[in-house]
Amino acid sequence: MLRTLVPHLVRTAPVRLALTHGPLSSAVIDRFVAGSTDKDAVGAVARLVGEGLRASVDLLGEGASHAQDARDTTEAYLRLLEVAEQAGLAAGLDVSVKLSALGQAVPRDGPALAGANAAIIAARAQELGATLTLDMEDHTTTDATLTVLAQLRQDVPTVGAVVQAQLRRTEGDCRDLARAGSRVRLCKGAYLEPAAVAHQGRSAVAAAYARCLGILLSGPGYPMIATHDPQLLALAGRLVRHLDRPAGSFEYQMLFGVRPGEQRRLAAAGAPVRVYLPYGPDCVPYLSRRLVEKPANLLLALQAASDWPAR
Numbered sequence: 001m002l003r004t005l006v007p008h009l010v011r012t013a014p015v016r017l018a019l020t021h022g023p024l025s026s027a028v029i030d031r032f033v034a035g036s037t038d039k040d041a042v043g044a045v046a047r048l049v050g051e052g053l054r055a056s057v058d059l060l061g062e063g064a065s066h067a068q069d070a071r072d073t074t075e076a077y078l079r080l081l082e083v084a085e086q087a088g089l090a091a092g093l094d095v096s097v098k099l100s101a102l103g104q105a106v107p108r109d110g111p112a113l114a115g116a117n118a119a120i121i122a123a124r125a126q127e128l129g130a131t132l133t134l135d136m137e138d139h140t141t142t143d144a145t146l147t148v149l150a151q152l153r154q155d156v157p158t159v160g161a162v163v164q165a166q167l168r169r170t171e172g173d174c175r176d177l178a179r180a181g182s183r184v185r186l187c188k189g190a191y192l193e194p195a196a197v198a199h200q201g202r203s204a205v206a207a208a209y210a211r212c213l214g215i216l217l218s219g220p221g222y223p224m225i226a227t228h229d230p231q232l233l234a235l236a237g238r239l240v241r242h243l244d245r246p247a248g249s250f251e252y253q254m255l256f257g258v259r260p261g262e263q264r265r266l267a268a269a270g271a272p273v274r275v276y277l278p279y280g281p282d283c284v285p286y287l288s289r290r291l292v293e294k295p296a297n298l299l300l301a302l303q304a305a306s307d308w309p310a311r
């Protein structure tokens, strides 16, 4: 129910205002978002790298409806890469992009526009020793995103993709993508999807995740295990040992602000851990997904919103 209600709730003016300008800016935004500028983001990358972690930086924003907005986002990613390069942090950095932010939904030639913008970012990332990963949005975009992925990989083979275990199609996608050199981030899926296309319920999604994990870890690709779920992390550890996967052949990924202790514990044990680091002013859609994942986050948000602007 939360996953249905919250996205509607955050679109209302009072909640949106409370989310961006109320006391939530310290209570919730600071926990999940690295800041609003590229310098904030690169500063956060430096702190993570100093602690033995890696980063995938995401410029918040999705659903560009004009080609100019998509171009602006592309330019912003290029500036981010330059700021990272100047700080000596571009090599090994990953940038995560949503094709909707690069113009996928722009009328007429949206998919081609998004693909062309992604190609520009991918090429510059490659020059600097960084990588690009295409985030996955709702199921109506999966085929288009995987098509762009295949095109990008012709010139920049390190471009990575995300698959969502909750989608019924994903075991098949994992089989297709589990190829040498293929970077694949496996997550549960953050979007509310209908039963026709998606497993419903936590245990069905976790079981699907386990099956996809087995497929990816058994293949020659580079799985990126994106979950905070203790049981799935334990399963991943067992599979890695059982399959004798060398440390450089996979990585764990977690979100900035979520189970930071576990991120550091895994890294201290020698596992490669990358933190997904969102930044930018347009944080409401991202935060709404984080709020529904854990009821305690929502309670914190509602409490802060109800106190505001009284204090």
Ligand SMILES: Cc1cc2nc3c(=O)[nH]c(=O)nc-3n(C[C@H](O)[C@H](O)[C@H](O)COP(=O)(O)OP(=O)(O)OC[C@H]3O[C@@H](n4cnc5c(N)ncnc54)[C@H](O)[C@@H]3O)c2cc1C
Binding pocket: 134, 135, 136, 137, 162, 164, 185, 187, 188, 189, 190, 191, 226, 227, 228, 229, 230, 253, 254, 255, 258, 259, 275, 276, 289, 290, 291, 293, 294, 297
């Ligand atoms: C690196 C990374 C990239 C991602 N990219 C995408 C993407 O491209 N497309 C997409 O659809 N989804 C993406 N996701 C989100 C993902 O699909 C899930 O919605 C999210 O990771 C929560 O699922 P979980 O596997 O952690 O399991 P859950 O069962 O949701 O969480 C397990 C435990 O982790 C902790 N936890 C999880 N989320 C939170 C939170 N928000 N706040 C506090 N604690 C929390 C709690 O202790 C919880 O009990 C990404 C996730 C990660 C980690």
